[in-house]
Amino acid sequence: MSKRLKVKQDEEYSVKELMENFISEKRAEGRSIQTIESYNNSFKKFFFCFDEEMSTKEIDKGMVLHYMNYLQKPENLHLASINHYLRDLRTFVNWCYIEGYINEKVDIKMVKGQEAIIETYSEEEVKLLIAEPQRNASFVEWRTWAIVNWILATGNRIETIVNIKMGDVHFGRDEIIIREQKNKKSSYIPLASGLKRTLRTYIKKCRTNASDDKYLFCNIEDEQLTTKALQSALYDYNIKRGVDKTSAHALRHTFAKMYVLNGGDIFRLQRILGHSQLEMTRHYVNLFGADLKKGYDDIVPINNLLEPKGKKKQTVRVNRD
Incomplete structure (x- = not known):
């Protein structure tokens, strides 16, 4: 069962402590094994960039920008992976705000860029x-x-x-x-x-x-x-x-x-x-x-309504009076 931390005015918690509580709560809610593993992996990635004892008071726009820059280092990750980590962090930060562990809502946007091509079979x-x-x-x-x-x-x-x-x-x-x-x-x-x-x-x-x-x-x-x-x-x-x-x-x-x-x-x-x-x-x-x-010209309505090539176009005179 999830152990809920009692929120006190000006109480300071570590991010790691809240992440553990967050995962415990999601597990109690019956989230899938894959979802729990995703959160665990995302939070491990987060602590490659930050100290495990960092305080929730340090969760702000500057922290988010620092993490986004870290994820986008040339030797790191593809766009889909970057946004996966950011999406999990956003879920956690929103939870912290709703539960009252942080006072101000922190906006976490996804990184824009060229999407990787999804592999499919011919x-x-x-x-x-x-x-x-x-x-x-x-x-x-x-x-x-x-x-x-x-x-x-x-x-x-x-x-x-x-x-x-x-x-x-x-x-x-x-x-x-x-x-x-x-x-x-x-x-x-x-x-x-x-x-x-x-x-x-x-x-x-x-x-x-x-x-x-x-x-x-x-x-x-x-x-x-x-x-x-x-x-x-x-x-x-x-x-x-x-x-x-x-x-x-x-x-x-x-x-x-x-x-x-x-x-x-x-x-x-x-x-x-x-x-x-x-x-x-x-x-x-x-x-x-x-x-x-593919085949768009054959189905788009405007092409079917226009006169065939070579045929004299009909014109409509508009009364501007």
Whole structure:
């Protein structure tokens, strides 16, 4: 249980002390293991720059600027990592202000710059990966094939996938129950027809007698698959199929990219990806914006309304009286 510090007028606390209390409180609130690890790593990074016994009275605009400059040193980090650390620090500082540990709100802005290109799979690579295995393929190959299809149909993180159970897939209603997400919210997402066919094949081949409380993607001992084992299996699977990219997260990015390019609704995409805020979903749209130019001239309304090239334009006389 979180040990709440009693706030006293002009009481001075160390930043480290409050960070420990902050993490304890977030753990008590049921935040995911990944979120707690993120805070821990961010706070470790913070103390590479500052003394662990620094006082909360030192949290001000000057401190933030010093930390931003430290993170942007040439030998340090990419933009996404810098903003990740700043985002976690902002959450902590806002918490300190709300709880009364600091008297003035400190604004922490993200660093602007050239976004790194998100790795995605090409259409040719995707086709290689989703091709059905040979009948005599191993259990691991059949399972990995089904997982690849799953990610490309749902955009789920691997932490979500290893927690999917047989009973979470409803073939009659064409929907999937997602119980484990980074944002700690359960949700329903559609069961795509292509994934439906894949799962029927996979279940018939590997999970025929599995009850609803068993994991859909288990290990060979019928126990829960670990994220590390999933990533390892995906690496071997991709290399075997002649695909050099081996990232599970790149499959998630590929789902998002193809969804955007096919004209998908951003609000539905936010729900499917499990983003707590629309900001992250917009990030995908912005990064894939260059790809949206493909075929743009064929669909943009103004081009379809203008007269074809070579044909005499009609003019409209405007009465200015």
